[in-house]
Amino acid sequence: MNKTFEQDIKKGLSSSPKYIPSQYFYDETGDQLFQQIMKLEEYYLPRIELEIIGSCSHEIFQALAFDAIDIIELGAGDGSKTLKLLKNLKSKGLNFRYIPLDISSNVLEINQSAIQNHLPDVDILPIAGDYMKTFSELSRQKNPKLVMFLGSNLGNFTPDKALGFIKHLYQHMNGSDALLMGIDLKKNPQMIAAAYNDSQQITRMFNLNLLGRINRELGADFKLNRFDHYPFYDPIKGSAFSYLVSLETQKVKLADGTCFYFEKNELIHTEVSYKYSLKEIEKMGMKAGFLKVRHFTDPQEYFTLSLFQNE
Numbered sequence: 001m002n003k004t005f006e007q008d009i010k011k012g013l014s015s016s017p018k019y020i021p022s023q024y025f026y027d028e029t030g031d032q033l034f035q036q037i038m039k040l041e042e043y044y045l046p047r048i049e050l051e052i053i054g055s056c057s058h059e060i061f062q063a064l065a066f067d068a069i070d071i072i073e074l075g076a077g078d079g080s081k082t083l084k085l086l087k088n089l090k091s092k093g094l095n096f097r098y099i100p101l102d103i104s105s106n107v108l109e110i111n112q113s114a115i116q117n118h119l120p121d122v123d124i125l126p127i128a129g130d131y132m133k134t135f136s137e138l139s140r141q142k143n144p145k146l147v148m149f150l151g152s153n154l155g156n157f158t159p160d161k162a163l164g165f166i167k168h169l170y171q172h173m174n175g176s177d178a179l180l181m182g183i184d185l186k187k188n189p190q191m192i193a194a195a196y197n198d199s200q201q202i203t204r205m206f207n208l209n210l211l212g213r214i215n216r217e218l219g220a221d222f223k224l225n226r227f228d229h230y231p232f233y234d235p236i237k238g239s240a241f242s243y244l245v246s247l248e249t250q251k252v253k254l255a256d257g258t259c260f261y262f263e264k265n266e267l268i269h270t271e272v273s274y275k276y277s278l279k280e281i282e283k284m285g286m287k288a289g290f291l292k293v294r295h296f297t298d299p300q301e302y303f304t305l306s307l308f309q310n311e
C-alpha cells in the first residue's frame, strides 16, 4: 500500500473544507478515463494544443539552435501530443533524447511504447515520480534542455504556486535552456464550463474515480452513487473548480477503521484549473526571471504554447 497516498487522503478528508489532491486522479482507471476525456468534443484543450503544435514546430525548432538536446517533459502523460512535436523536430534534423517524467508508471509505459513505435531511433529515458523532485535531480546534467509542461498542467496550481513552480524550474535551468508550456486561455465562460461537465459524463466518472481508488487501495466503503460531480467556473478569477458533493449525511470507513463523516451537501475539493490571459503569462515568465516569452496560439486564441527563454 502507498503510505503517502494514505496519509494525504486521511489529511484531506479530515480537513475543513475537505479535499483530495488532484495528483491522485491518475491510477490505471483514471489514466484510461483521462484518455477518453482527451477525445471529447467539449474538452477542446488537447485538440487545439495539437493544432498549435502542428503549426509552430518549425519556429520551436529554430529557437533551439543546438546540436543535441534533452527534451524533458513534466507530467508527460501518454505522450500522444508530444509525439507530433517530436516527429516534427526529428524530421527537421534535431538530435535529442526524450525524458518523460510522470508520477504514474502505468502511463509512462504507454508513453514509452507510443514514442518508441513511431521514433525507434530516439533515446527515451522515462522517470517515474513526482516531477518536483525528479526534475531538480535531472538539472545537474550538462546537455541543453527544452523543458515542456503541456496540457494546461500549469492551471492545476493556484497563480501563486504557478509562479513559484516556474521560478523553481528557472532556478534549475541553464541560460540557454528553454521552457515550453501549454496553457489554456481565458475565453467565453460557457465554453470552459462545458469542458468540465461533458454530456457523456466521462469527467464525472473521472472525478468519482478518486473515491473508487480510495476503496480499492485503502479498503474504504464509499458508495459512489451517494456523491455527485460538481464543476464550477469563475470567469473573474479564471478558475475552473471541481468538487464532489455528498448527497446525504454519511460515514465512510477505511480498512484500518479510520472513519470520515460527511454532511449532506458537503463538498470535497478535487481539482482547480486556472485560465490565463497572454499578458498574465508574460508577467509570470518575467517575474520568474525569463527575458523572452513568445506565444504560439490558434487563430481564436483559445490556447497558447508559450516559449520562455533567456537568449
Ligand SMILES: C[S@@+](CC[C@H](N)C(=O)[O-])C[C@H]1O[C@@H](n2cnc3c(N)ncnc32)[C@H](O)[C@@H]1O
Binding pocket: 023, 026, 074, 075, 076, 077, 078, 079, 080, 081, 101, 102, 103, 104, 107, 129, 130, 131, 132, 149, 150, 151, 152, 153
Ligand atoms: C492532465 S495530465 C496531462 C498529460 C500530458 N502532459 C498531456 O498534455 O496530455 C497530467 C499528467 O501529469 C501527471 N502528474 C500529475 N502530478 C504529477 C506530479 N506531481 N509529478 C509527476 N507527474 C504528475 C499525471 O500522472 C498525468 O499523467
